[in-house]
Amino acid sequence: MTKLLAVVDGTIRESMAKYTFLAFMLMSTLILLIIIFAVNLDVVDGALATARLFGQDIHLAGQTIAIDQLVTGIQATLAGLLFGVGLFLSIFATANLVPVMLEKGYVDLLLSKPLSRPALFLGRYLGALSVVGINLLYLVVGVWLVLGLKTGIWKSGVLTAGLIILLTYGVLLGFMMMVGVVTRSSSITIMLSYFLFPVTFLLAFRSNLTVMLTNRALIYTLDGLYWMLPKISEVATIMGLVAAGKPAGSLAPLLTSALFGAGCLALGTLYFTRKDY
Amino acid sequence: MSDATIQVQDLQKTFKTGWNREPVRALDGITLTVGRGEVFGLLGPNGAGKTTLVKVLLGITRLDTGTAEVLGRPAGDVETRTRVGYLPEGHRYPLHLTGEGVLHWFARLSGVPRAEILTRAPRLLDRVGLSRWAGVRLRKYSKGMVQRLGLAVSLIHEPELLFLDEPTDGVDPLGRAEIRRILLEERERGTTIFINSHLLSEIERICGRVAILSHGKILRAGTVGDLTAQGLSYRLDAGPVPPEVLESIRKVATSVTASNGSLHLRVPSLEGLNACLDALRGSGHLIRHVSEEKSTLEESFIKILEGEETRP
Numbered sequence: 001m002t003k004l005l006a007v008v009d010g011t012i013r014e015s016m017a018k019y020t021f022l023a024f025m026l027m028s029t030l031i032l033l034i035i036i037f038a039v040n041l042d043v044v045d046g047a048l049a050t051a052r053l054f055g056q057d058i059h060l061a062g063q064t065i066a067i068d069q070l071v072t073g074i075q076a077t078l079a080g081l082l083f084g085v086g087l088f089l090s091i092f093a094t095a096n097l098v099p100v101m102l103e104k105g106y107v108d109l110l111l112s113k114p115l116s117r118p119a120l121f122l123g124r125y126l127g128a129l130s131v132v133g134i135n136l137l138y139l140v141v142g143v144w145l146v147l148g149l150k151t152g153i154w155k156s157g158v159l160t161a162g163l164i165i166l167l168t169y170g171v172l173l174g175f176m177m178m179v180g181v182v183t184r185s186s187s188i189t190i191m192l193s194y195f196l197f198p199v200t201f202l203l204a205f206r207s208n209l210t211v212m213l214t215n216r217a218l219i220y221t222l223d224g225l226y227w228m229l230p231k232i233s234e235v236a237t238i239m240g241l242v243a244a245g246k247p248a249g250s251l252a253p254l255l256t257s258a259l260f261g262a263g264c265l266a267l268g269t270l271y272f273t274r275k276d277y
Numbered sequence: 278m279s280d281a282t283i284q285v286q287d288l289q290k291t292f293k294t295g296w297n298r299e300p301v302r303a304l305d306g307i308t309l310t311v312g313r314g315e316v317f318g319l320l321g322p323n324g325a326g327k328t329t330l331v332k333v334l335l336g337i338t339r340l341d342t343g344t345a346e347v348l349g350r351p352a353g354d355v356e357t358r359t360r361v362g363y364l365p366e367g368h369r370y371p372l373h374l375t376g377e378g379v380l381h382w383f384a385r386l387s388g389v390p391r392a393e394i395l396t397r398a399p400r401l402l403d404r405v406g407l408s409r410w411a412g413v414r415l416r417k418y419s420k421g422m423v424q425r426l427g428l429a430v431s432l433i434h435e436p437e438l439l440f441l442d443e444p445t446d447g448v449d450p451l452g453r454a455e456i457r458r459i460l461l462e463e464r465e466r467g468t469t470i471f472i473n474s475h476l477l478s479e480i481e482r483i484c485g486r487v488a489i490l491s492h493g494k495i496l497r498a499g500t501v502g503d504l505t506a507q508g509l510s511y512r513l514d515a516g517p518v519p520p521e522v523l524e525s526i527r528k529v530a531t532s533v534t535a536s537n538g539s540l541h542l543r544v545p546s547l548e549g550l551n552a553c554l555d556a557l558r559g560s561g562h563l564i565r566h567v568s569e570e571k572s573t574l575e576e577s578f579i580k581i582l583e584g585e586e587t588r589p
Binding site for chain 2: 044
């Protein structure tokens with residue numbers, strides 16, 4: 001267990017040494033500082049009376065905005081941004097973790113240590129997940145805390161949305177680990193991971209395509225791909241609903257996506273365990 | 278219980294590098310034993326299979342057929358690796374870490390308790406001459422410094438068996454002498470050392486026994502003395518020898534050459550050597566010195582490899 005933790009720790013340090021995560025941390029800090037110091041909200045009877053940004057009045061044009069709606073709106077916008085930009089950056093920053101580990105001279109050192117190959121691979125996975133989790137935790141919990149303290153409205157939707165984003169990253173990370181161990185290439189890992197987004201978005205709307213198709217085999221293939229691949233589009237919808245404090249509906253897309261990630265991780269581990277280095 | 282630290286029997290390993298390529302036999306029936314506390318050198322040209330053999334012994338690469346045991350357990354056994362140190366060729370350490378950080382991290386991966394790490398790490402950094410650089414990130418280290426750090430990493434968990442692949446690669450002569458000193462200290466401690474190296478002069482100085490590997494096969498194995506001995510060849514320091522005496526020596530010796538006041542003789546037997554000495558003494562010559570002629574390990578290495586090349 002100590003050795004596994006050493007791998008996790010080493011992976012966190014390696015990731016944190018990269019400028020991508022440093023930039024993400026700085027951006028998160030900037031967002032938090034803006035909300036803390038630059039945004040002034042005056043709440044009267046549960047509604048927003050005046051709002052100021054950097055000391056300048058924001059004209060509400062006589063509209064009455066319920067403060068809880070405003071908080072939910074900010075949180076949902078942040079969650080949406082994190083799902084897109086955050087995942088994009090996280091894939092970019094961690095795609096090389098496996099190819100780097102497999103570099104000649106480094107993999108030899110790691111494999112000569114008294115640690116099983118599955119433990120080494122899993123440690124690398126947990127390390128990457130932890131580093132993204134730490135970054136997400138910092139921004140999501142920070143925004144939730146600051147908005148709660150400023151307005152007295154404590155909406156937990158953004159926290160759950162943060163967990164869904166982390167789960168989505170975990171699914172993609174499983175896929176990245178599998179691609180990384182087979183191809184040993186960061187660029188192929190990044191490309192294939194980004195490619196999953198449009199493919200799964202298209203598959204989510206496959207019913208619009210299948211009405212135009214007559215080839216049954218093609219329809220079954222699209223259906224098969226839909227059930228096999230992660231459902232990023234549906235997960236994004238669930239995340240948005242949760243962040244907005246609305247009921248999420250069916251959690252099946254989350255579960256099947258998690259299964260995809262776990263399957264990829266298992267296949268990657270198996271490949272790593274059997275390969276000669 | 279066997280006293281062998283490494284025991285390999287008829288080991289074979291073939292790599293299939295691609296769909297269309299011919300399989301490459303990296304190890305072809307290797308059999309060798311390395312005893313406890315021995316310093317063993319594995320020599321061979323590039324691509325001979327030296328690194329593959331070490332990787333098989335560590336479980337980094339799997340064997341196809343044959344058996345390999347390390348410290349009494351099958352090669353690659355995870356727990357045995359707590360007792361084995363390894364310095365690979367062209368090793369890479371995380372550049373964002375400091376020298377001390379690298380040492381701490383690899384010690385943790387080897388299962389060394391934290392309290393032990395805190396006492397061992399500074400001591401080892403001092404031993405390899407990197408104390409002043411302990412807090413400096415690796416990207417500032419020279420190649421020789423990284424090599425010395427690599428040696429410290431391989432020793433941090435106080436292994437019983439040490440595999441070193443080109444340990445003096447990129448190290449200046451002073452650094453090489455330091456590494457040699459450390460390895461000799463380890464030998465005194467009873468550590469078994471297995472070295473792969475191209476630097477034959479280094480091997481000659483450190484190793485008790487060596488094996489020469491080529492095309493995945495062991496061509497010769499034995500002590501350094503065995504490999505460098507030239508059979509019944511002797512050098513005699515006896516001053517200038519008159520032609521008639523030289524003629525009588527030629528009748529006994531299979532080859533005679535004279536240079537700088539020395540005679541280089543190859544004789545069929547010890548009796549032959551004594552007959553040559555008698556001929557010299559009978560002519561009134563005073564013999565100052567008789568020594569067995571040996572080639573350097575490098576000369577023997579080249580000779581053995583050339584013999585292999587010319588074999589039909």
